[in-house]
Each structure stands twice: as C-alpha cells, then as structure tokens.
Amino acid sequence: MRSEDIKLDTINIRDERFRISYYSDLFALIHSISEIGLIHPPVITYREGDAIIVTGWKRVLACQSLDLPSIPCFVFEGQDDFEAFRLGLEENLAFRPFTLLEKAQILSRLIQLGIPEKGVVKDHLFRLEIPQTLNHLDTYLRIAALDPETKAAIHSKNMVFPVVQLLTEYSEEERRLLLFFLHPLGQNKRRELLQNLLEIAKRDRIPIQNILTGEDVHGIASDQNLSPLQKAEEIRNLIQRKRYPTLSTWKDMFKSHKKDLEWPNDIKIEPSPFFEGEEFTVHFTFKDLDEYRKKLTKLNQMASDEKISRLLKFSPEKKDE
Amino acid sequence: MSDLYFPEKIFIQKKSLNFPLTEKILERAGHIPTEIIENAQDLIADFGARKDPLLSGKKTLFITQQKGAFVKPCPCTPGYVGCNYFIINTDLNCPLDCTYCILQNYLDNPLITVHVNTEHLWRQIDLFLSRLRHQIIRIGTGELGDSLVLDHLTDRSKEMLGYFRERKNVLFELKTKTTNISNVLESPPSENIVIAWSLNSEKIAQEEEKGAPSITERLEAAHSVMKRGYRVAFHFDPIIRYPGWEEGYAQVVDQMLTKIDAQKIAWISLGSLRFPPPLKEVISKRFPQSRILYEELIRGKDGKFRYFKPLRIQLYKNFVKFLRKTGKEIPVYFCMESGEVWEKILKKEPKDKEDVQAYLSYPLVSVDNL
Numbered sequence: 191m192r193s194e195d196i197k198l199d200t201i202n203i204r205d206e207r208f209r210i211s212y213y214s215d216l217f218a219l220i221h222s223i224s225e226i227g228l229i230h231p232p233v234i235t236y237r238e239g240d241a242i243i244v245t246g247w248k249r250v251l252a253c254q255s256l257d258l259p260s261i262p263c264f265v266f267e268g269q270d271d272f273e274a275f276r277l278g279l280e281e282n283l284a285f286r287p288f289t290l291l292e293k294a295q296i297l298s299r300l301i302q303l304g305i306p307e308k309g310v311v312k313d314h315l316f317r318l319e320i321p322q323t324l325n326h327l328d329t330y331l332r333i334a335a336l337d338p339e340t341k342a343a344i345h346s347k348n349m350v351f352p353v354v355q356l357l358t359e360y361s362e363e364e365r366r367l368l369l370f371f372l373h374p375l376g377q378n379k380r381r382e383l384l385q386n387l388l389e390i391a392k393r394d395r396i397p398i399q400n401i402l403t404g405e406d407v408h409g410i411a412s413d414q415n416l417s418p419l420q421k422a423e424e425i426r427n428l429i430q431r432k433r434y435p436t437l438s439t440w441k442d443m444f445k446s447h448k449k450d451l452e453w454p455n456d457i458k459i460e461p462s463p464f465f466e467g468e469e470f471t472v473h474f475t476f477k478d479l480d481e482y483r484k485k486l487t488k489l490n491q492m493a494s495d496e497k498i499s500r501l502l503k504f505s506p507e508k509k510d511e
Numbered sequence: 512m513s514d515l516y517f518p519e520k521i522f523i524q525k526k527s528l529n530f531p532l533t534e535k536i537l538e539r540a541g542h543i544p545t546e547i548i549e550n551a552q553d554l555i556a557d558f559g560a561r562k563d564p565l566l567s568g569k570k571t572l573f574i575t576q577q578k579g580a581f582v583k584p585c586p587c588t589p590g591y592v593g594c595n596y597f598i599i600n601t602d603l604n605c606p607l608d609c610t611y612c613i614l615q616n617y618l619d620n621p622l623i624t625v626h627v628n629t630e631h632l633w634r635q636i637d638l639f640l641s642r643l644r645h646q647i648i649r650i651g652t653g654e655l656g657d658s659l660v661l662d663h664l665t666d667r668s669k670e671m672l673g674y675f676r677e678r679k680n681v682l683f684e685l686k687t688k689t690t691n692i693s694n695v696l697e698s699p700p701s702e703n704i705v706i707a708w709s710l711n712s713e714k715i716a717q718e719e720e721k722g723a724p725s726i727t728e729r730l731e732a733a734h735s736v737m738k739r740g741y742r743v744a745f746h747f748d749p750i751i752r753y754p755g756w757e758e759g760y761a762q763v764v765d766q767m768l769t770k771i772d773a774q775k776i777a778w779i780s781l782g783s784l785r786f787p788p789p790l791k792e793v794i795s796k797r798f799p800q801s802r803i804l805y806e807e808l809i810r811g812k813d814g815k816f817r818y819f820k821p822l823r824i825q826l827y828k829n830f831v832k833f834l835r836k837t838g839k840e841i842p843v844y845f846c847m848e849s850g851e852v853w854e855k856i857l858k859k860e861p862k863d864k865e866d867v868q869a870y871l872s873y874p875l876v877s878v879d880n881l
Binding site: 308311312322323324325389390392393431434435436438440448462463464465466467468 | 513559560562590600796802804805806807809810811812820821822848851
C-alpha cells in the first residue's frame with residue numbers, strides 16, 4: 191500500500207460500506223492526537239473518484255474535530271470491496287476484541303458483501319468467538335438491524351448478549367417504551383424484565399405494547415415521587431407478578447405469616463427456593479457469645495409461639511384449607 | 512398420523528456396512544438414497560450447523576455402531592424419587608417432533624441413529640442380567656428414542672420380546688407413541704412383558720406431538736395388544752397445564768379406561784412438564800406457536816424447570832381423582848417427583864427407589880422362587 195497525504199474534506203464519510211464501529215468516545219483520541227500527532231495512519235481506498243475509509247474511522251473523525259487540513263493515509267488500491275473490508279477486519283482483530291455491536295456489524299457487512307451465510311458461519315464466526323451455527327448468525331444479523339436508539343442504549347449501558355438477544359424480539363416501538371425502564375436496572379434484572387414481558391405476551395396472546403401502555407404501568411411511570419430506579423424496580427415487580435401469579439401470592443403469604451409472628455428483623459428465615467423443598471433456612475450473624483445467646487433465646491421464644499406452625503407448615507394443603 | 516416412517520436419506524458409516532441389521536434396513540428402505548461415510552463426527556457437525564439441525568436430522572437415518580454401553584441405569588434426576596429402572600439404548604432420536612422432547616437438548620447427534628452391532632448389544636444385556644440374576648429388574652427401551660417407530664425397518668421388538676420372554680426375573684417394557692405394532696402382535700405375550708404408550712390429552716397430542724398418532728389411534732393399538740394377551744401400561748408424561756386441562760385429561764383417562772381393561776394395566780406413570788434450562792430456547796425457536804413454556808415454571812431442586820409445586824399437586828390430585836373414580840386399583844407412580852408429592856397424592860412416600868421398584872414389580876414379587 192502506498193502512503194498519501196489526504197485532505198480531510200475530500201474524504202467521503204457518508205460512504206460507510208467498511209465501517210464497523212459507531213459508538214465510540216473520541217475524547218481520549220482527540221487529546222492524544224493534539225498532543226503527539228497521528229501515529230498510525232488510517233487506510234483509505236478510492237471508489238468512483240471518492241476517498242472512502244477502509245479502517246481508521248475514529249482517527250479520521252478525531253482529526254476532523256481538530257480541524258486538521260490533511261492527514262497521512264495508506265491507500266488500498268484494490269477494487270475488491272471484500273478484500274478491502276478484510277484488511278480492516280484483520281487489522282482490528284490483531285489489536286483488540288470487538289464489542290457485541292461491532293461483531294453484529296461485521297457479520298452484516300459480510301452478508302452485504304455477498305458472502306453466503308454458510309461461508310460466514312464456517313469462516314468468520316469462530317474468529318469473532320461466536321459458535322458456528324446459522325442460528326447464532328441469525329441473532330447477530332438481527333442485532334445489526336436494530337434501530338440506532340437501541341444500539342446507542344446497548345453501547346452506553348454495556349448490555350450483555352442475552353439482554354440484547356431478547357431486545358431483538360421486540361418491535362422498535364416496544365423497545366422505545368421499554369428502554370427508559372431498562373436503563374437503571376442491572377443486567378440480570380433487565381433480562382428478567384424482558385423475558386417476563388415476552389412470556390406474558392405469548393401466554394396471553396396480547397401485544398407487548400398493551401402491557402406497557404396499561405394503567406398499572408402508566409401509574410408507576412407517571413409517579414412523580416419515584417426515582418427512575420424505583421420506577422424500574424416497581425415495573426419489574428409488577429411484571430414478575432403478572433408472569434408468576436401463584437408464586438407471587440405464596441411469597442406474599444409467607445411474608446404476611448412472618449409479620450404476624452413478629453419475626454425479628456435481624457434473623458432471616460427463608461423457605462426453600464421456590465418453596466420446592468420442605469426445609470427452611472435460618473440465618474443470623476453475631477459478634478460475641480452474648481449476642482449469640484440472645485439470638486438463640488429469641489429463636490426459642492419464636493419456636494414456642496403457636497403462630498410459628500402457620501409459617502413452617504406453609505404448604506399447598508394449608509392454602510387449600 | 513399412523514404412517515410408517517421412512518427417511519429421506521440414509522448415511523452408513525463404512526465400518527457398519529457388513530452387519531445383518533444394515534442389510535435388513537437397506538433392503539426394507541427400498542430406493543431411499545444412501546451415502547457411505549467414513550467419519551461420523553463430520554456428518555454430525557454438518558447437521559449441527561444447519562438452521563434446524565433437529566428437523567434435518569429427523570429426515571435422515573444414520574447407521575453406525577454403539578461404542579459405549581447399551582444398558583444403563585435410568586438417570587432419573589437429583590433431589591427426586593427414582594424407580595430403579597434400567598434402560599437399553601439401541602437407537603437414538605425419534606422422527607416424531609414433540610415440542611417438549613428432552614432429546615432436542617440431550618443429544619449432540621440430531622440424526623435418527625441405528626446401532627447395528629447387535630452382537631455387542633446382546634452380550635452386554637447377557638452380562639448385565641447375569642450380574643443381577645437374583646434380583647427383579649425393570650428394564651426397557653424407549654428412553655432415547657421411541658421403542659417401535661423404526662420397528663418396520665429393524666425388527667428390534669421381535670428380538671427383544673423373544674429374548675426377554677424367557678427372563679422371568681425381568682419386567683421388560685417397550686414404550687411408544689406409535690401404532691407400529693405388527694411385530695408385537697406376531698410375538699407371543701408373556702406376563703413379564705409390558706407394552707406401554709405415552710398418552711396426553713387430545714389437544715396436547717394434536718398441538719404438541721407433531722407426527723404422532725392421535726390418542727384414539729394409540730388406544731386402538733393398545734387395545735389390540737391387550738387383546739393379544741399382553742399387559743399394557745400408560746405414561747401420562749409430560750402432563751401439561753393449559754386452559755381446559757382438567758377436562759382434557761379427564762377425557763383421555765375416561766377414553767383409556769373405556770378401551771382398556773384396568774386389570775391388564777401394569778402401571779400408570781405421571782410426570783408433569785419439566786426440562787433443563789437450555790431446552791427453553793430450543794423450544795421457543797422451533798415451536799414459536801407453542802405456549803407450554805409460559806405457565807408458572809420454576810427451577811426445581813435438580814435445576815430443571817418444572818411447574819411451581821402447588822400447581823403440580825393440583826394437576827396430580829385431579830388426575831388421581833379421575834383414575835380412582837372407576838374404583839379400579841391400578842398401580843400409579845410418579846416420574847421424577849419428590850417424596851412429599853408422593854405422600855400428598857398417593858398417601859405413600861417411598862423410602863427409596865427399591866421401594867418404588869417393589870411396588871411396580873407385580874407379578875414378579877418373589878425373588879426367592881427364582
């Protein structure tokens with residue numbers, strides 16, 4: 191490849207045929223270039239008379255921000271778009287791991303460049319550390335086709351693959367309604383909310399939008415006294431209850447029995463996970479023998495309270511009676 | 512559907528060409544295209560990369576040899592009551608396409624696979640039975656594939672029935688959803704042989720058991736087998752909750768007891784829907800119209816998804832009520848359930864899996880007389 195000084199205003203940045211990264215923070219790069227100059231020249235190629243970027247988008251954009259008139263570039267002289275794309279791909283693969291969105295973009299570009307799906311599965315998925323199946327390719331192509339607002343959210347909130355995969359099952363409008371609630375939650379809770387919503391919609395054969403625009407959801411969303419995190423948690427709980435009504439009732443019953451018994455706050459008692467086993471767990475901490483004895487005494491007192499049997503014989507029969 | 516299964520293509524591993532069972536299958540398969548391959552792993556990998564490996568695999572028969580054990584204890588599931596059952600894995604996978612099928616996740620190989628090294632099979636069974644010759648053994652095929660769905664190609668049942676008829680300390684069971692019973696009807700019955708059908712409500716059979724005969728057809732087949740003199744058994748597994756399940760299951764129990772003499776029913780097993788977590792994605796992808804995943808399924812003690820316990824108990828209570836309505840005593844047991852559920856529904860909590868085995872081993876009750 192030959193080297194050439196290219197005027198920045200002659201680079202056609204509207205032609206994004208080789209671009210794979212869209213969501214990057216240029217601040218550090220701008221600072222670095224302003225301090226020590228551009229060390230690694232981008233690669234450009236000419237198509238129909240225009241200079242277009244093969245690799246080095248961030249570098250070009252950073253230099254534009256600095257109002258540099260021209261920058262040194264390598265010029266790829268071949269006319270085969272796949273070869274040009276491969277050059278950028280290999281360069282990046284050698285230096286850094288790709289983000290989920292970049293992997294999706296790469297696979298989408300390969301398909302656009304005419305590589306058959308089977309070829310992409312066989313030759314490219316493993317290099318991106320993706321299992322070599324058509325199903326995985328399908329999922330990544332759906333991620334690549336997501337709207338920019340969702341992609342920006344995925345990037346800014348560093349959403350993980352299982353969450354993003356679920357997002358692809360929603361319509362753009364549904365995602366727009368949902369993103370506000372997803373933002374404050376952690377990855378597991380995001381996944382749970384997305385999964386539960388999808389499953390309620392499938393179970394009840396109703397559009398997700400109907401759930402999201404329901405009065406109960408609206409009531410929480412418009413409550414001025416709640417912070418975004420509180421709203422998101424309330425919505426998550428509401429949807430969880432809709433998805434698991436019987437389990438939620440049981441959890442409430444257990445809580446209510448505990449309250450009736452005035453179970454001490456500093457000693458935890460839990461049924462087996464999902465009430466599946468018959469055993470309970472009691473958990474407490476103590477710092478010395480005195481505290482240990484006090485808690486045991488308290489537990490003994492609880493054991494002699496008649497109401498404890500309601501808590502410990504907590505079973506389906508009890509509910510039926 | 513009660514048509515016999517024929518694959519679209521047969522792959523034969525080169526080393527498995529000169530086996531009598533290979534020759535039999537190829538003769539009966541007629542003009543189905545065949546291909547001889549060297550490496551099974553390449554073939555499995557090729558199918559594994561397809562869009563729906565399972566669907567492609569169901570259309571393809573693979574003739575090879577079993578390298579591992581043919582006979583294994585039924586793995587049951589940790590944290591729940593087992594029944595001391597042994598399984599014979601002759602063939603793998605099943606051309607029927609049931610939504611809930613565990614094999615979709617259990618096996619790496621999606622092809623309908625027939626193991627033709629029957630000499631090894633019989634040697635292993637002989638050895639296994641001789642080691643346990645003083646015990647009552649419950650054993651059967653149909654765990655990793657339907658016992659009869661390939662029978663018109665392999666004649667497996669004929670050989671199995673002939674062999675086990677003479678092993679009086681063994682209760683042998685064939686398990687099927689099909690009506691492929693010609694070989695069974697041609698073979699003389701014996702008290703230690705049980706032919707079992709997997710049953711469900713007609714709605715579940717129609718919507719979630721693609722390619723399987725209707726419940727009426729299955730019960731017709733069971734009736735014919737019973738008339739021939741065999742004992743029969745029924746596995747209501749998986750019982751699935753859906754709007755109207757009470758009525759649906761009451762109907763099938765009624766249909767079963769009208770068609771089949773209760774005295775000839777060796778046992779009925781009940782098991783509610785359960786599956787390992789990875790199967791959820793497979794089902795939702797392969798059967799997007801199915802709603803079986805969206806009831807209240809929680810993670811059980813074994814990590815598998817299963818209905819929240821009060822819902823399971825409700826299912827079983829109703830079921831046993833339908834069965835007891837007739838006043839006939841039929842042995843009922845649970846597959847992969849807790850002692851607590853046994854106690855609450857059947858009023859007996861088995862001490863261990865041997866206890867369950869003894870309960871189900873009639874008429875083979877006395878090992879001392881063997």
